[in-house]
Amino acid sequence: MSHKQYKVKHIQPIDLIQYAGASGDFNPVHTIPDAARKSGHPQPIAHGMYIMGLVSKALEVWYPKGKLAKFQVRFQSPTYPGEELIITETKIEKTESDDLHGTIEVTDAQQQVKLRGAFSLKGGKEHD
Amino acid sequence: MKEEMTHHYKPFEIERGKIKTFAKVLGLKNSIYYSQEEAQRQSYRDVLAPPTFPTVIEYTNDCDLYQFFDRLQLHPEKVLHGEQSYEYYEEICAGDTISATLTVERIEEKRNMTFYYLKTMYRNQFNELTVVCMITLIKMP
Numbered sequence A: 001m002s003h004k005q006y007k008v009k010h011i012q013p014i015d016l017i018q019y020a021g022a023s024g025d026f027n028p029v030h031t032i033p034d035a036a037r038k039s040g041h042p043q044p045i046a047h048g049m050y051i052m053g054l055v056s057k058a059l060e061v062w063y064p065k066g067k068l069a070k071f072q073v074r075f076q077s078p079t080y081p082g083e084e085l086i087i088t089e090t091k092i093e094k095t096e097s098d099d100l101h102g103t104i105e106v107t108d109a110q111q112q113v114k115l116r117g118a119f120s121l122k123g124g125k126e127h128d
Numbered sequence B: 001m002k003e004e005m006t007h008h009y010k011p012f013e014i015e016r017g018k019i020k021t022f023a024k025v026l027g028l029k030n031s032i033y034y035s036q037e038e039a040q041r042q043s044y045r046d047v048l049a050p051p052t053f054p055t056v057i058e059y060t061n062d063c064d065l066y067q068f069f070d071r072l073q074l075h076p077e078k079v080l081h082g083e084q085s086y087e088y089y090e091e092i093c094a095g096d097t098i099s100a101t102l103t104v105e106r107i108e109e110k111r112n113m114t115f116y117y118l119k120t121m122y123r124n125q126f127n128e129l130t131v132v133c134m135i136t137l138i139k140m141p
Helices: A013-023 A035-040 A048-062 B016-025 B036-041 B052-061 B065-071
Strands: A004-006 A067-075 A084-092 A100-108 A112-123 B006-008 B079-088 B098-111 B115-124 B128-139
Touching: A004 A048, A013 A035, A013 A048, A013 B052, A013 B128, A048 A084, A048 A112, A048 B079, A100 B128, B006 B065, B052 B065, B052 B098, B052 B115
Parallel strands: none
Antiparallel strands: A004 A084, A067 A112, A067 B079, A084 A100, A100 A112, B006 B098, B079 B128, B098 B115, B115 B128
């Protein structure tokens, strides 16, 4: 089975500001360069939940009518503005009831792993 | 369960505009996040909250997650987000009022770091379980 892939445009500082506004998570480490540096980051660090949200976008592209039953991620390394993210479906299997269980990986262009995760979709057959 | 290990979010009314903004920032395109008409055509009460929307309930709340951090004496800049998972039961739609309760499932010390395993149950106005969320937070030394 071919590996589905979804590329996210380079993350910009404004994306993190917009995500802060939309989610309500205004932790300055995500938006204010000085606050990020004080916490030992070269620049503001992307909200983990922003990256998980981008994975949900990839799932929408791959399975437009899929209904998520489970969605899990483990954050492996931070994402900073300027990085390009590549979301790859690393495994997919179908159960007898046509549910889909898959695993995903998010890396940057240098193959550094940002997160690994898994998902289950209900009734995959009609959407595959 | 000790009371200081539980956090009650304020009952949170899900607004259509909030869903739309959140979906747009993530680049989601499905019209069920934007159009009440389309959502209802697909038999939902109203526009649907996207998969990671519960995070809005945690942060855009009069009793937000950072207030719980304070009670645990966690400083946000010393805390890493290790894991996040959702199990989905009933849909969350605009117009719903969601009550969420967070409990600390367990706390583990590993290699100078403290791991907090948090579980949040989200219920709607019909007292139906909508989402169960697990979060692992890592407190750095």
